[in-house]
Amino acid sequence: MMDKVGIVSYGGYVPHYRIEAGAIGAVWGIDGTARGKSLGIIRKSVPSPDEDVITISVEAARKAMRCCNTDPEDIGAVYVGSESHPYAVKPSATIVAEAIGAAPRMTAADLEFACKAGTAGIQICMGLVASDMIKYGMAIGADTSQGAPGDALEYSASAGGAAFLIGKKNLMAEINTTLSFTTDTPDFWRREGQLYPRHGGRFTGTPAYFKHINSCAQMLFEKMGTKPEDYAHAIFHQPNGKFPLRVGKAMGFSDGQLEHGLLTPVIGNTYSGAVPLALTNVLDHSEPGDRIFVISYGSGAGSDGFDITVTNRIKKLRKKGWKPLSEMVNDYQLLDYATYAKFRGKIRMGGIA
């Protein structure tokens, strides 16, 4: 029988700065707190001017490596999923691999699938590990997402990321299965060279987010022969604070099952980092034997589903250099809109080429 593939270790990273919805709305002449409430978002994370997808990915991956005894030279693949890679041409993954000591005897690549490039990386690593092409793979989902000034996305687009070391040995969580549901749906996009993405407004809801998440979830329930009550936790992609609750409750999940997998209200939508970060928070709150139901979503569009069972090894992991994600989520400094605009490069400067 084939060995199970799963998560050996994990780590998440959220930048230190936040801006509240009220501070954004005040600039555009609307009640931002009310807008935030309608989106289910109180505040969102903001990257410092010296942070990007690469620095976030390195911090998350190093956090994962600190919690396990894996030799970084045993990592055979590093994948960074993001829609805000700092370079159009030059991989983020090679810099991350060098910074965690995994290079040079390994493969690396950058992935893009809107908000689900991180979970796509987990699937690729699973395949490489299952086929014994590599011993371990590092899958990272991270973003410093863009929202045009004044657009609804400005209330949600934030920054953060998480890394998962995928392997066959010393698993703290077994991935029982994974599957995907994918179509050509133009709900959200950003063309080459454009600073900000565009979206189809309400079109991003029913035919996009809900159709793909529901279809993928149904496939996962059918394949595993399970029901919502078989899971301790459920995680859904979270472009705002309301969609994941609506889709989860319609399936039959309770508030308690959805609680730890929902971070968007306090850090915003971290795009490729959203489901990976939610999974790190859920793993932080899990006990051995807990089963986790995960459905990501990426515009364009597709959903990846995972059925995960936490093992006894999670207790060992917590003894070795482990710090819960909540420490980063709850330790923050608020910015005003002017500083936020400066940090995000929204102010046109003179004198710097």
Added chain:
Amino acid sequence: MPEARFWRENQARYNMIGHKCGKCQKVYFPPRDMCPKCRRASMGKMEKIQLTGKGSVVSHTTVHEGLPEFQMQIPYTMAIIELEEGARITGQIVDCNGECVKIGSEVETVFRKLGEEGKSGIIHYGYKFKLIE
């Protein structure tokens, strides 16, 4: 070529790799080919050492008139850090205003952007520091 110049130092800058003199045991960061104290006696005896990246603040200042490439981060705090292994280095302390930093404050490295060769050039990465709570 700045690309090659920075690239040569990436391993040390990314992962805090220093050198230790095999004769007097003094640790240097960035790495040095020769110990300035033992001089010729240290030739061929400088060994690579992985530093922990942890240390304490020896001195610090908050910069209000900074370099153009740091314009977005003004005011920012620079400090001389004594690493656990003894080497002293200069670094930026991030995610805090200068008032949080005290002489003796414990710090650890974080991975950040150090600079870039303009909007179309190479981005340089490496260590900065943050306070350990």
